[in-house]
Amino acid sequence: MFSKACEYAIRALLFVAQKSKDGSKVGIKEIAKGIDSPEHFIAKILQDLSRKGLVLSQKGPSGGFYLDDSTLNISLADVVRTVDGDSIFSGCALGLKQCSETKPCPLHHEFKRIRDDISEMLQTAKLGEFNALLEKNKLFLKR
Amino acid sequence: MFSKACEYAIRALLFVAQKSKDGSKVGIKEIAKGIDSPEHFIAKILQDLSRKGLVLSQKGPSGGFYLDDSTLNISLADVVRTVDGDSIFSGCALGLKQCSETKPCPLHHEFKRIRDDISEMLQTAKLGEFNALLEKNKLFLKR
DNA sequence: AAAGAAAAAGACAAAAAACTCTTTTATTTG
DNA sequence: CAAATAAAAGAGTTTTTTGTCTTTTTCTTT
Ligand code: FES
Ligand code: FES
Numbered sequence: 001m002f003s004k005a006c007e008y009a010i011r012a013l014l015f016v017a018q019k020s021k022d023g024s025k026v027g028i029k030e031i032a033k034g035i036d037s038p039e040h041f042i043a044k045i046l047q048d049l050s051r052k053g054l055v056l057s058q059k060g061p062s063g064g065f066y067l068d069d070s071t072l073n074i075s076l077a078d079v080v081r082t083v084d085g086d087s088i089f090s091g092c093a094l095g096l097k098q099c100s101e102t103k104p105c106p107l108h109h110e111f112k113r114i115r116d117d118i119s120e121m122l123q124t125a126k127l128g129e130f131n132a133l134l135e136k137n138k139l140f141l142k143r
Numbered sequence: 144m145f146s147k148a149c150e151y152a153i154r155a156l157l158f159v160a161q162k163s164k165d166g167s168k169v170g171i172k173e174i175a176k177g178i179d180s181p182e183h184f185i186a187k188i189l190q191d192l193s194r195k196g197l198v199l200s201q202k203g204p205s206g207g208f209y210l211d212d213s214t215l216n217i218s219l220a221d222v223v224r225t226v227d228g229d230s231i232f233s234g235c236a237l238g239l240k241q242c243s244e245t246k247p248c249p250l251h252h253e254f255k256r257i258r259d260d261i262s263e264m265l266q267t268a269k270l271g272e273f274n275a276l277l278e279k280n281k282l283f284l285k286r
Numbered sequence: 287a288a289a290g291a292a293a294a295a296g297a298c299a300a301a302a303a304a305c306t307c308t309t310t311t312a313t314t315t316g
Numbered sequence: 317c318a319a320a321t322a323a324a325a326g327a328g329t330t331t332t333t334t335g336t337c338t339t340t341t342t343c344t345t346t
Contacts, residue, residue: 001144001231001234001236002236002237002238002267002337003334004238004333005331005333005334006239007236007238010237011237011238011248012206021201022194027292027293028292028293029292032291038334038335038336039335039336040335040336040337041334041335041336043293043294044295044335046293046301047293047294047295050293050294051294057292057293057294058292058293058340058342058343058344059291059292059293059342059343059344060290060292060293060342060343060345061290061291061292061343061345062292062343062344062345062346063291063292063293063342063343064292064293064343065293075301076250076336083341088144091144093144093145093150094145094150094151094153094154094284095147095151095154096283096284096286097286098286103283103286104281104282104283105154105282105283105284106157106268106273106276106277106282106284107219107264108282108294110264110268113266114257114260114261114262114264117256117257117260117314118257121253121254121257122248125250125253127248128251131199133249133284135247138249138269139247139249140239140246140247140248141237141239141248141249142239143239143240143241143246146303146304147304147305148303148304157315157324168324170321170323171322171323172322181305181306182306183305183306183307184305184306185331186303186323186324187305187324187325189323190323190324191302193288193323193324194324200322200324201312201313201314201322201323202311202312202313202314202321202322202323202324203312203314203315203320203321203322203323204313204314204315204320204321204322205313205314205321205322206313206314206321206322206323207322208313208323209321240292
């Protein structure tokens with residue numbers, strides 16, 4: 001469904017979101033532990049997301065990654081699009097070069113609905129909205 | 144969503160299904176052209192599917208791949224499971240080692256519905272059921 | 287200003303996926 | 317039987333994805 005990089009990205013940002021609640025910043029090592037991902041790999045991914053403005057960062061002592069009110073409102077759809085491109089939002093289920101109504105693949109009509117459901121799920125979900133449930137251990141980012 | 148191998152597999156089997164309607168067999172080259180896929184790659188994939196009984200084959204002149212009444216009734220779910228395993232049917236959207244109700248990831252509750260929709264779509268779709276629409280050019284397997 | 291901390295950058299390495307090429311084996315047909 | 321045909325098998329290659337390691341830059345704190 002998503003690439004590994006994208007899965008890590010989402011989990012990392014949700015982790016950062018949670019920790020950012022009280023304005024504090026999180027280091028790479030803590031993030032990697034918190035979401036059970038390879039440290040250097042998630043570092044790369046976050047560098048990318050940082051360059052593209054989906055997460056904020058600060059170097060030096062007491063630095064780290066964090067989100068502000070604006071970035072806490074970013075949708076998972078934005079994250080997915082940034083990391084994986086928009087194939088999941090508009091690509092053909094059977095790999096035709098381009099999904100189209102006029103030359104549909106055998107799964108097109110059924111798949112369209114599913115794809116739209118995925119889009120809506122991702123568009124609706126915002127980085128900041130899971131903090132409470134994560135805090136209460138009703139939701140998990142690893143294992 | 145699916146691996147390239149799996150996309151090709153589905154398209155190839157639907158192509159073979161269509162051509163098998165009147166009991167004839169299709170060679171690899173015709174299949175590759177018919178679904179616009181790398182010839183040797185789809186050959187490998189079909190060898191696999193053949194070994195596992197999802198498609199029938201015959202060597203020698205006038206040989207090729209074909210489906211009989213029994214295999215025409217195989218579901219796309221079977222094909223996907225054979226090629227890609229069952230991660231799409233039961234895996235976690237965010238890559239947790241195991242999707243579970245008791246330790247759900249943030250997307251779990253929404254994603255479960257989507258995953259089930261996908262399962263149903265694939266379980267319902269049988270290899271033989273698209274022949275008529277493919278014949279009439281209402282459905283396509285390439286471009 | 288100096289030291290230390292932490293992200294950024296860059297260069298590799300390993301593994302998996304996608305794709306290619308060659309040889310072998312089985313089957314049909316003349 | 318001989319020749320031709322077509323899948324099966326096996327052994328690569330290339331590309332992409334995933335993951336690691338080292339160095340550099342920037343910032344904070346003392
Ligand atoms: S053409 Fe395949 S999903 Fe639309
Ligand atoms: S735990 Fe992630 S989808 Fe079920």
